[in-house]
Amino acid sequence: MSAAILFELQAVDLHLGAVHALKACDLRIQSGERVALVGSNGGGKSSLLRCLHGLIEPSRGRVLRASVPQAMVFQRPWMLRASALSNVALGLWLRGMAWGQARLRAREALERVGLGELAERSGLALSGGQQQRLALARAWALQAQVLLLDEPTASLDPAGKREVEQLMGEFAAGGMTLIFATHNLGQVKRLADRVLYVEQGRLLDDAPTDRFFDPQRPGPAAAFLRGDLM
Amino acid sequence: MNTLYDSVLAALGLMAAFDPQLVSIALRSLAVSGLACLLACVMGLPLGGLLAVLRFSGRGAVLACLNTLLALPSVVVGLLVYLLLSRSGPLGFLGWLFSFQAMVLAQTVLVLPVVVALTRQVIEQADRSHGEQLASMGAGPRWRAAILLWDERHALVTLVIAAFGRAISEVGAVMVVGGNIEGFTRVMTTAIALETSKGDLPLALALGLVLLLLVLSLNLCLGLLVRWRARRDGRAASQEPLWIQAGPG
Numbered sequence: 001m002s003a004a005i006l007f008e009l010q011a012v013d014l015h016l017g018a019v020h021a022l023k024a025c026d027l028r029i030q031s032g033e034r035v036a037l038v039g040s041n042g043g044g045k046s047s048l049l050r051c052l053h054g055l056i057e058p059s060r061g062r063v064l065r066a067s068v069p070q071a072m073v074f075q076r077p078w079m080l081r082a083s084a085l086s087n088v089a090l091g092l093w094l095r096g097m098a099w100g101q102a103r104l105r106a107r108e109a110l111e112r113v114g115l116g117e118l119a120e121r122s123g124l125a126l127s128g129g130q131q132q133r134l135a136l137a138r139a140w141a142l143q144a145q146v147l148l149l150d151e152p153t154a155s156l157d158p159a160g161k162r163e164v165e166q167l168m169g170e171f172a173a174g175g176m177t178l179i180f181a182t183h184n185l186g187q188v189k190r191l192a193d194r195v196l197y198v199e200q201g202r203l204l205d206d207a208p209t210d211r212f213f214d215p216q217r218p219g220p221a222a223a224f225l226r227g228d229l230m
Numbered sequence: 231m232n233t234l235y236d237s238v239l240a241a242l243g244l245m246a247a248f249d250p251q252l253v254s255i256a257l258r259s260l261a262v263s264g265l266a267c268l269l270a271c272v273m274g275l276p277l278g279g280l281l282a283v284l285r286f287s288g289r290g291a292v293l294a295c296l297n298t299l300l301a302l303p304s305v306v307v308g309l310l311v312y313l314l315l316s317r318s319g320p321l322g323f324l325g326w327l328f329s330f331q332a333m334v335l336a337q338t339v340l341v342l343p344v345v346v347a348l349t350r351q352v353i354e355q356a357d358r359s360h361g362e363q364l365a366s367m368g369a370g371p372r373w374r375a376a377i378l379l380w381d382e383r384h385a386l387v388t389l390v391i392a393a394f395g396r397a398i399s400e401v402g403a404v405m406v407v408g409g410n411i412e413g414f415t416r417v418m419t420t421a422i423a424l425e426t427s428k429g430d431l432p433l434a435l436a437l438g439l440v441l442l443l444l445v446l447s448l449n450l451c452l453g454l455l456v457r458w459r460a461r462r463d464g465r466a467a468s469q470e471p472l473w474i475q476a477g478p479g
Contacts, residue, residue, distance in 0.1 A: 078360040094368040
Protein backbone atom coordinates (compact mmCIF):
# COMPACT_ATOMS: atom_id res chain seq x y z
CA MET A 1 0.00 0.00 0.00
CA SER A 2 1.50 3.36 -1.02
CA ALA A 3 1.79 6.25 1.45
CA ALA A 4 -0.73 9.08 1.32
CA ILE A 5 0.17 12.16 -0.66
CA LEU A 6 0.41 15.17 1.64
CA PHE A 7 1.40 17.86 -0.83
CA GLU A 8 1.18 18.22 -4.55
CA LEU A 9 2.45 21.24 -6.43
CA GLN A 10 1.25 21.59 -10.00
CA ALA A 11 3.14 24.05 -12.21
CA VAL A 12 3.51 26.50 -9.35
CA ASP A 13 4.82 29.98 -10.05
CA LEU A 14 5.29 32.49 -7.29
CA HIS A 15 5.99 36.19 -7.67
CA LEU A 16 6.98 38.15 -4.57
CA GLY A 17 6.96 41.74 -5.74
CA ALA A 18 9.49 41.95 -8.54
CA VAL A 19 11.08 38.62 -7.59
CA HIS A 20 10.09 35.46 -9.45
CA ALA A 21 10.59 33.23 -6.42
CA LEU A 22 9.31 29.91 -7.82
CA LYS A 23 9.15 28.87 -11.44
CA ALA A 24 7.01 26.03 -12.78
CA CYS A 25 7.49 23.79 -9.76
CA ASP A 26 5.95 20.33 -9.78
CA LEU A 27 6.31 18.26 -6.68
CA ARG A 28 4.70 15.49 -4.66
CA ILE A 29 5.49 14.70 -1.05
CA GLN A 30 4.18 11.58 0.65
CA SER A 31 3.47 10.84 4.26
CA GLY A 32 6.47 9.73 6.29
CA GLU A 33 9.10 11.23 3.99
CA ARG A 34 12.07 13.21 5.29
CA VAL A 35 12.69 15.81 2.64
CA ALA A 36 15.59 18.23 2.67
CA LEU A 37 15.58 21.37 0.54
CA VAL A 38 19.04 22.55 -0.42
CA GLY A 39 20.34 25.31 -2.64
CA SER A 40 21.92 28.73 -2.55
CA ASN A 41 20.62 31.65 -0.53
CA GLY A 42 17.68 33.25 -2.28
CA GLY A 43 17.20 30.18 -4.44
CA GLY A 44 13.59 29.63 -3.37
CA LYS A 45 13.79 27.11 -0.50
CA SER A 46 11.97 29.30 2.01
CA SER A 47 9.37 30.36 -0.56
CA LEU A 48 8.71 26.72 -1.36
CA LEU A 49 8.27 25.89 2.34
CA ARG A 50 5.89 28.83 2.79
CA CYS A 51 3.89 27.76 -0.23
CA LEU A 52 3.61 24.24 1.14
CA HIS A 53 2.54 25.55 4.54
CA GLY A 54 -0.03 27.91 3.01
CA LEU A 55 1.55 31.11 4.26
CA ILE A 56 1.70 32.37 0.68
CA GLU A 57 -0.45 31.35 -2.22
CA PRO A 58 1.09 30.76 -5.65
CA SER A 59 0.69 33.33 -8.39
CA ARG A 60 -0.02 30.52 -10.84
CA GLY A 61 -0.53 26.77 -10.58
CA ARG A 62 -2.02 24.80 -7.72
CA VAL A 63 -0.91 23.60 -4.32
CA LEU A 64 -2.91 20.67 -3.00
CA ARG A 65 -2.57 19.94 0.69
CA ALA A 66 -3.93 16.97 2.61
CA SER A 67 -5.98 18.12 5.58
CA VAL A 68 -3.60 16.96 8.27
CA PRO A 69 -2.22 19.05 11.14
CA GLN A 70 1.01 20.72 10.12
CA ALA A 71 3.39 23.09 11.87
CA MET A 72 6.32 25.19 10.81
CA VAL A 73 9.52 26.00 12.68
CA PHE A 74 11.40 29.12 11.64
CA GLN A 75 15.07 29.97 11.83
CA ARG A 76 14.44 32.37 14.70
CA PRO A 77 11.31 31.33 16.53
CA TRP A 78 9.09 34.10 17.81
CA MET A 79 8.62 34.23 21.54
CA LEU A 80 5.69 35.94 23.18
CA ARG A 81 6.70 38.07 26.18
CA ALA A 82 5.40 35.34 28.46
CA SER A 83 6.48 32.05 30.02
CA ALA A 84 7.69 29.14 27.91
CA LEU A 85 4.50 27.34 28.93
CA SER A 86 2.26 30.13 27.64
CA ASN A 87 4.29 30.30 24.46
CA VAL A 88 3.43 26.68 23.69
CA ALA A 89 -0.14 26.94 24.97
CA LEU A 90 -0.83 29.95 22.71
CA GLY A 91 -0.59 27.83 19.56
CA LEU A 92 -3.10 25.33 20.94
CA TRP A 93 -5.43 28.07 22.13
CA LEU A 94 -5.36 29.68 18.70
CA ARG A 95 -6.52 26.33 17.28
CA GLY A 96 -9.52 26.38 19.58
CA MET A 97 -8.37 24.49 22.67
CA ALA A 98 -9.48 25.83 26.08
CA TRP A 99 -6.67 27.70 27.84
CA GLY A 100 -6.53 25.34 30.86
CA GLN A 101 -6.33 22.27 28.67
CA ALA A 102 -3.82 23.99 26.39
CA ARG A 103 -1.52 24.63 29.34
CA LEU A 104 -1.69 20.97 30.37
CA ARG A 105 -0.78 19.82 26.88
CA ALA A 106 1.90 22.50 26.64
CA ARG A 107 3.52 21.18 29.82
CA GLU A 108 3.62 17.68 28.34
CA ALA A 109 5.14 19.07 25.16
CA LEU A 110 7.83 20.94 27.08
CA GLU A 111 8.66 17.76 29.01
CA ARG A 112 8.90 15.95 25.66
CA VAL A 113 11.58 18.32 24.38
CA GLY A 114 13.44 18.48 27.70
CA LEU A 115 12.30 21.93 28.76
CA GLY A 116 9.91 20.88 31.53
CA GLU A 117 11.98 22.57 34.21
CA LEU A 118 12.01 25.86 32.31
CA ALA A 119 8.24 25.98 31.77
CA GLU A 120 7.77 29.09 33.89
CA ARG A 121 10.81 30.95 32.57
CA SER A 122 10.22 33.78 30.11
CA GLY A 123 10.43 32.51 26.52
CA LEU A 124 12.70 35.44 25.71
CA ALA A 125 15.18 34.42 28.40
CA LEU A 126 15.76 30.99 26.82
CA SER A 127 18.88 30.32 24.75
CA GLY A 128 18.64 29.99 20.97
CA GLY A 129 18.70 26.20 21.17
CA GLN A 130 16.07 26.15 23.90
CA GLN A 131 13.85 28.50 21.89
CA GLN A 132 14.13 26.19 18.91
CA ARG A 133 13.21 23.22 21.10
CA LEU A 134 10.25 25.22 22.35
CA ALA A 135 9.20 25.75 18.73
CA LEU A 136 9.41 21.98 18.25
CA ALA A 137 7.30 21.56 21.39
CA ARG A 138 4.65 23.77 19.76
CA ALA A 139 4.56 21.39 16.80
CA TRP A 140 4.49 18.30 19.01
CA ALA A 141 1.68 19.77 21.12
CA LEU A 142 -0.39 20.29 17.99
CA GLN A 143 0.15 16.63 17.12
CA ALA A 144 1.38 17.81 13.76
CA GLN A 145 1.77 15.09 11.14
CA VAL A 146 3.89 17.35 8.98
CA LEU A 147 6.69 19.52 10.25
CA LEU A 148 8.22 22.14 7.99
CA LEU A 149 11.45 23.70 9.17
CA ASP A 150 13.24 26.69 7.67
CA GLU A 151 16.93 26.39 8.51
CA PRO A 152 16.11 25.35 12.07
CA THR A 153 19.71 25.03 13.23
CA ALA A 154 21.33 27.83 11.23
CA SER A 155 21.84 30.14 14.20
CA LEU A 156 22.63 27.53 16.85
CA ASP A 157 25.85 26.40 18.47
CA PRO A 158 26.93 22.75 18.00
CA ALA A 159 25.20 21.58 21.19
CA GLY A 160 21.98 23.32 20.20
CA LYS A 161 22.21 21.86 16.69
CA ARG A 162 22.63 18.36 18.09
CA GLU A 163 19.65 18.70 20.43
CA VAL A 164 17.39 20.02 17.68
CA GLU A 165 18.52 17.39 15.18
CA GLN A 166 17.95 14.67 17.74
CA LEU A 167 14.38 15.84 18.31
CA MET A 168 13.77 16.11 14.56
CA GLY A 169 14.99 12.53 14.18
CA GLU A 170 12.80 11.32 17.03
CA PHE A 171 9.73 13.08 15.63
CA ALA A 172 10.37 11.57 12.20
CA ALA A 173 10.85 8.13 13.74
CA GLY A 174 7.45 8.62 15.38
CA GLY A 175 5.86 9.00 11.94
CA MET A 176 6.00 12.75 11.44
CA THR A 177 6.78 13.92 7.91
CA LEU A 178 9.76 16.27 7.89
CA ILE A 179 10.40 18.90 5.23
CA PHE A 180 13.33 21.12 6.04
CA ALA A 181 15.46 23.72 4.32
CA THR A 182 19.11 23.71 5.26
CA HIS A 183 22.63 24.61 4.19
CA ASN A 184 24.08 21.92 6.40
CA LEU A 185 24.83 18.99 4.11
CA GLY A 186 25.83 16.80 7.07
CA GLN A 187 22.38 17.37 8.48
CA VAL A 188 20.86 16.36 5.16
CA LYS A 189 22.80 13.09 5.26
CA ARG A 190 21.81 12.44 8.87
CA LEU A 191 18.11 13.29 8.62
CA ALA A 192 16.80 13.21 5.05
CA ASP A 193 15.82 10.33 2.82
CA ARG A 194 15.07 12.61 -0.14
CA VAL A 195 16.75 15.79 -1.32
CA LEU A 196 15.29 18.56 -3.44
CA TYR A 197 17.76 20.95 -5.01
CA VAL A 198 16.22 24.39 -5.55
CA GLU A 199 18.06 27.08 -7.48
CA GLN A 200 16.80 30.37 -8.93
CA GLY A 201 13.24 29.36 -8.17
CA ARG A 202 13.44 26.05 -10.01
CA LEU A 203 13.43 22.51 -8.69
CA LEU A 204 16.56 21.30 -10.44
CA ASP A 205 16.97 17.96 -8.76
CA ASP A 206 14.93 15.49 -6.74
CA ALA A 207 16.73 12.39 -5.60
CA PRO A 208 17.09 9.95 -2.70
CA THR A 209 19.79 11.18 -0.35
CA ASP A 210 22.41 8.56 -1.20
CA ARG A 211 22.01 9.19 -4.92
CA PHE A 212 22.06 12.95 -4.44
CA PHE A 213 25.47 12.75 -2.82
CA ASP A 214 26.85 10.30 -5.37
CA PRO A 215 30.00 12.05 -6.64
CA GLN A 216 29.74 10.36 -10.03
CA ARG A 217 26.29 11.74 -10.68
CA PRO A 218 26.17 14.47 -13.34
CA GLY A 219 23.88 17.50 -13.24
CA PRO A 220 23.51 20.87 -11.57
CA ALA A 221 23.36 19.43 -8.06
CA ALA A 222 26.83 17.99 -8.49
CA ALA A 223 28.16 21.45 -9.25
CA PHE A 224 26.39 22.80 -6.17
CA LEU A 225 27.96 20.07 -4.04
CA ARG A 226 31.38 20.93 -5.41
CA GLY A 227 30.73 24.50 -4.33
CA ASP A 228 30.78 25.90 -7.86
CA LEU A 229 29.15 29.23 -8.43
CA MET A 230 25.92 28.79 -10.39
CA MET B 231 15.81 88.94 36.74
CA ASN B 232 14.37 89.95 40.11
CA THR B 233 10.87 89.38 38.78
CA LEU B 234 11.80 85.86 37.71
CA TYR B 235 13.50 85.16 41.05
CA ASP B 236 10.56 86.52 43.03
CA SER B 237 8.10 84.67 40.86
CA VAL B 238 9.92 81.37 41.32
CA LEU B 239 9.96 81.87 45.10
CA ALA B 240 6.27 82.77 45.14
CA ALA B 241 5.49 79.80 42.92
CA LEU B 242 7.35 77.42 45.22
CA GLY B 243 5.43 78.93 48.14
CA LEU B 244 2.11 78.25 46.41
CA MET B 245 3.13 74.70 45.68
CA ALA B 246 4.39 74.06 49.20
CA ALA B 247 1.16 75.42 50.66
CA PHE B 248 -0.97 73.30 48.30
CA ASP B 249 -2.74 76.44 47.17
CA PRO B 250 -6.40 75.40 46.63
CA GLN B 251 -6.67 77.21 43.30
CA LEU B 252 -3.45 75.62 42.06
CA VAL B 253 -4.49 72.13 43.23
CA SER B 254 -7.94 72.44 41.72
CA ILE B 255 -6.59 73.52 38.32
CA ALA B 256 -3.92 70.80 38.33
CA LEU B 257 -6.45 68.08 39.24
CA ARG B 258 -8.85 69.26 36.54
CA SER B 259 -6.05 69.15 33.98
CA LEU B 260 -5.17 65.61 35.01
CA ALA B 261 -8.79 64.53 34.84
CA VAL B 262 -9.43 66.04 31.40
CA SER B 263 -6.22 64.78 29.81
CA GLY B 264 -6.32 61.41 31.58
CA LEU B 265 -9.86 60.73 30.45
CA ALA B 266 -9.17 61.95 26.91
CA CYS B 267 -6.11 59.72 26.75
CA LEU B 268 -8.06 56.74 28.06
CA LEU B 269 -10.81 57.22 25.46
CA ALA B 270 -8.27 57.70 22.67
CA CYS B 271 -6.46 54.51 23.72
CA VAL B 272 -9.65 52.44 23.96
CA MET B 273 -10.44 53.38 20.36
CA GLY B 274 -6.96 53.97 18.98
CA LEU B 275 -5.02 50.90 20.10
CA PRO B 276 -7.30 48.33 18.40
CA LEU B 277 -7.72 50.57 15.38
CA GLY B 278 -3.97 51.05 15.01
CA GLY B 279 -3.42 47.32 15.49
CA LEU B 280 -5.91 46.43 12.77
CA LEU B 281 -4.50 49.04 10.41
CA ALA B 282 -1.10 47.44 10.91
CA VAL B 283 -2.11 43.91 9.95
CA LEU B 284 -4.95 44.38 7.48
CA ARG B 285 -4.32 44.95 3.79
CA PHE B 286 -7.14 46.59 1.86
CA SER B 287 -7.52 48.89 -1.10
CA GLY B 288 -7.22 52.52 -0.08
CA ARG B 289 -4.98 51.67 2.88
CA GLY B 290 -2.29 54.03 1.60
CA ALA B 291 -4.77 56.90 1.48
CA VAL B 292 -5.98 56.12 5.01
CA LEU B 293 -2.39 56.15 6.29
CA ALA B 294 -1.64 59.41 4.49
CA CYS B 295 -4.72 61.03 6.11
CA LEU B 296 -3.72 59.64 9.48
CA ASN B 297 -0.22 61.01 9.22
CA THR B 298 -1.63 64.38 8.20
CA LEU B 299 -3.85 64.41 11.28
CA LEU B 300 -0.73 64.03 13.42
CA ALA B 301 0.15 67.61 12.56
CA LEU B 302 -3.33 68.95 13.22
CA PRO B 303 -3.04 72.19 15.21
CA SER B 304 -4.88 71.96 18.51
CA VAL B 305 -6.67 75.22 17.90
CA VAL B 306 -8.15 73.81 14.68
CA VAL B 307 -9.38 70.76 16.62
CA GLY B 308 -10.91 73.20 19.11
CA LEU B 309 -12.65 75.04 16.32
CA LEU B 310 -14.03 71.84 14.76
CA VAL B 311 -15.30 70.55 18.11
CA TYR B 312 -16.72 74.01 18.83
CA LEU B 313 -18.69 73.88 15.57
CA LEU B 314 -19.89 70.35 16.37
CA LEU B 315 -21.03 71.30 19.87
CA SER B 316 -22.39 74.78 19.20
CA ARG B 317 -26.14 75.15 19.46
CA SER B 318 -26.59 74.95 15.68
CA GLY B 319 -24.06 72.11 15.28
CA PRO B 320 -24.88 68.41 14.90
CA LEU B 321 -24.01 67.68 18.55
CA GLY B 322 -25.50 70.90 19.90
CA PHE B 323 -28.32 68.99 21.60
CA LEU B 324 -25.79 67.61 24.09
CA GLY B 325 -25.28 71.04 25.59
CA TRP B 326 -21.60 70.30 26.18
CA LEU B 327 -20.04 73.54 24.94
CA PHE B 328 -17.87 75.25 27.59
CA SER B 329 -17.96 72.14 29.78
CA PHE B 330 -15.61 69.48 31.09
CA GLN B 331 -17.02 67.01 28.52
CA ALA B 332 -16.26 69.38 25.65
CA MET B 333 -12.62 69.61 26.72
CA VAL B 334 -12.37 65.81 27.01
CA LEU B 335 -13.91 65.43 23.56
CA ALA B 336 -11.55 67.97 22.01
CA GLN B 337 -8.46 66.38 23.54
CA THR B 338 -9.66 62.91 22.54
CA VAL B 339 -9.97 64.08 18.94
CA LEU B 340 -6.52 65.65 19.19
CA VAL B 341 -4.82 62.60 20.67
CA LEU B 342 -6.61 59.83 18.76
CA PRO B 343 -4.54 60.19 15.55
CA VAL B 344 -1.35 60.10 17.63
CA VAL B 345 -2.40 56.85 19.29
CA VAL B 346 -3.60 55.23 16.05
CA ALA B 347 -0.58 56.26 13.99
CA LEU B 348 2.05 55.27 16.55
CA THR B 349 0.27 52.01 17.38
CA ARG B 350 0.12 51.21 13.68
CA GLN B 351 3.83 51.82 13.40
CA VAL B 352 4.77 49.67 16.41
CA ILE B 353 2.46 46.80 15.50
CA GLU B 354 3.33 46.85 11.80
CA GLN B 355 6.99 46.50 12.67
CA ALA B 356 6.21 43.61 15.03
CA ASP B 357 3.96 42.00 12.42
CA ARG B 358 6.72 42.23 9.83
CA SER B 359 9.02 40.32 12.18
CA HIS B 360 6.57 37.86 13.72
CA GLY B 361 3.30 37.97 11.80
CA GLU B 362 4.18 35.03 9.61
CA GLN B 363 4.93 32.85 12.62
CA LEU B 364 1.68 33.87 14.27
CA ALA B 365 -0.20 33.09 11.07
CA SER B 366 1.55 29.73 11.01
CA MET B 367 0.26 29.12 14.54
CA GLY B 368 -3.29 29.72 13.32
CA ALA B 369 -3.82 33.40 14.14
CA GLY B 370 -5.95 35.37 11.67
CA PRO B 371 -5.39 39.12 11.24
CA ARG B 372 -7.56 40.13 14.20
CA TRP B 373 -5.87 37.75 16.61
CA ARG B 374 -2.51 38.75 15.21
CA ALA B 375 -3.30 42.36 15.98
CA ALA B 376 -4.57 41.50 19.46
CA ILE B 377 -1.60 39.28 20.34
CA LEU B 378 0.93 41.78 19.03
CA LEU B 379 -0.78 44.59 20.96
CA TRP B 380 -0.38 42.51 24.10
CA ASP B 381 3.18 41.52 23.26
CA GLU B 382 4.24 45.09 22.49
CA ARG B 383 2.55 46.47 25.60
CA HIS B 384 5.74 48.01 26.96
CA ALA B 385 6.36 49.95 23.76
CA LEU B 386 2.71 50.95 23.76
CA VAL B 387 2.97 52.31 27.30
CA THR B 388 5.59 54.69 25.94
CA LEU B 389 3.12 55.71 23.27
CA VAL B 390 0.31 56.24 25.79
CA ILE B 391 2.51 58.46 27.90
CA ALA B 392 3.51 60.45 24.81
CA ALA B 393 -0.17 60.84 23.96
CA PHE B 394 -0.89 62.01 27.49
CA GLY B 395 1.93 64.51 27.18
CA ARG B 396 0.42 65.85 23.97
CA ALA B 397 -2.99 66.20 25.66
CA ILE B 398 -1.91 67.83 28.89
CA SER B 399 0.39 70.32 27.22
CA GLU B 400 -2.04 71.65 24.60
CA VAL B 401 -3.85 74.94 25.11
CA GLY B 402 -5.70 75.81 21.90
CA ALA B 403 -8.46 73.20 21.89
CA VAL B 404 -9.43 73.45 25.56
CA MET B 405 -9.37 77.25 25.38
CA VAL B 406 -11.83 77.30 22.45
CA VAL B 407 -14.28 74.63 23.65
CA GLY B 408 -13.84 75.06 27.41
CA GLY B 409 -13.83 78.82 27.57
CA ASN B 410 -11.37 78.90 30.50
CA ILE B 411 -14.12 79.39 33.06
CA GLU B 412 -12.74 79.65 36.59
CA GLY B 413 -13.66 76.69 38.73
CA PHE B 414 -15.19 74.78 35.79
CA THR B 415 -13.07 74.58 32.70
CA ARG B 416 -9.84 76.28 33.68
CA VAL B 417 -6.91 73.89 33.23
CA MET B 418 -3.18 74.40 33.66
CA THR B 419 -2.33 75.58 30.17
CA THR B 420 -5.27 77.98 29.84
CA ALA B 421 -4.60 79.27 33.35
CA ILE B 422 -0.94 79.88 32.51
CA ALA B 423 -1.96 81.87 29.42
CA LEU B 424 -4.51 83.90 31.39
CA GLU B 425 -2.38 84.58 34.48
CA THR B 426 0.54 85.63 32.29
CA SER B 427 -1.66 88.11 30.42
CA LYS B 428 -2.96 89.41 33.77
CA GLY B 429 0.58 89.77 35.07
CA ASP B 430 0.14 87.21 37.90
CA LEU B 431 3.43 85.56 37.14
CA PRO B 432 3.85 83.53 40.37
CA LEU B 433 0.65 81.53 39.78
CA ALA B 434 1.47 81.11 36.08
CA LEU B 435 4.96 79.96 36.96
CA ALA B 436 3.73 77.62 39.69
CA LEU B 437 1.33 76.03 37.21
CA GLY B 438 4.14 75.75 34.70
CA LEU B 439 6.33 74.04 37.29
CA VAL B 440 3.56 71.63 38.23
CA LEU B 441 3.12 70.82 34.55
CA LEU B 442 6.83 70.20 34.18
CA LEU B 443 6.93 68.06 37.33
CA LEU B 444 4.04 65.96 36.06
CA VAL B 445 5.75 65.36 32.77
CA LEU B 446 9.04 64.65 34.51
CA SER B 447 7.36 62.07 36.77
CA LEU B 448 5.83 60.40 33.74
CA ASN B 449 9.20 60.23 32.03
CA LEU B 450 10.80 58.80 35.15
CA CYS B 451 8.10 56.13 35.32
CA LEU B 452 8.72 55.39 31.70
CA GLY B 453 12.48 55.09 32.21
CA LEU B 454 11.92 52.68 35.10
CA LEU B 455 9.50 50.66 33.03
CA VAL B 456 11.96 50.35 30.16
CA ARG B 457 14.72 49.23 32.53
CA TRP B 458 12.44 46.74 34.23
CA ARG B 459 11.42 45.37 30.86
CA ALA B 460 15.03 45.01 29.77
CA ARG B 461 15.91 43.18 32.97
CA ARG B 462 12.87 40.93 32.76
CA ASP B 463 13.42 40.01 29.16
CA GLY B 464 17.07 39.40 29.87
CA ARG B 465 18.25 41.63 27.07
CA ALA B 466 19.11 45.24 26.41
CA ALA B 467 16.27 47.66 26.03
CA SER B 468 15.50 48.08 22.37
CA GLN B 469 13.91 51.43 22.69
CA GLU B 470 14.73 54.69 24.36
CA PRO B 471 11.89 56.52 26.06
CA LEU B 472 10.02 59.06 24.02
CA TRP B 473 10.63 62.29 25.84
CA ILE B 474 7.50 64.33 26.27
CA GLN B 475 7.45 67.99 25.42
CA ALA B 476 5.75 70.08 28.05
CA GLY B 477 4.56 73.29 26.59
CA PRO B 478 1.42 74.80 25.20
CA GLY B 479 0.65 73.39 21.77
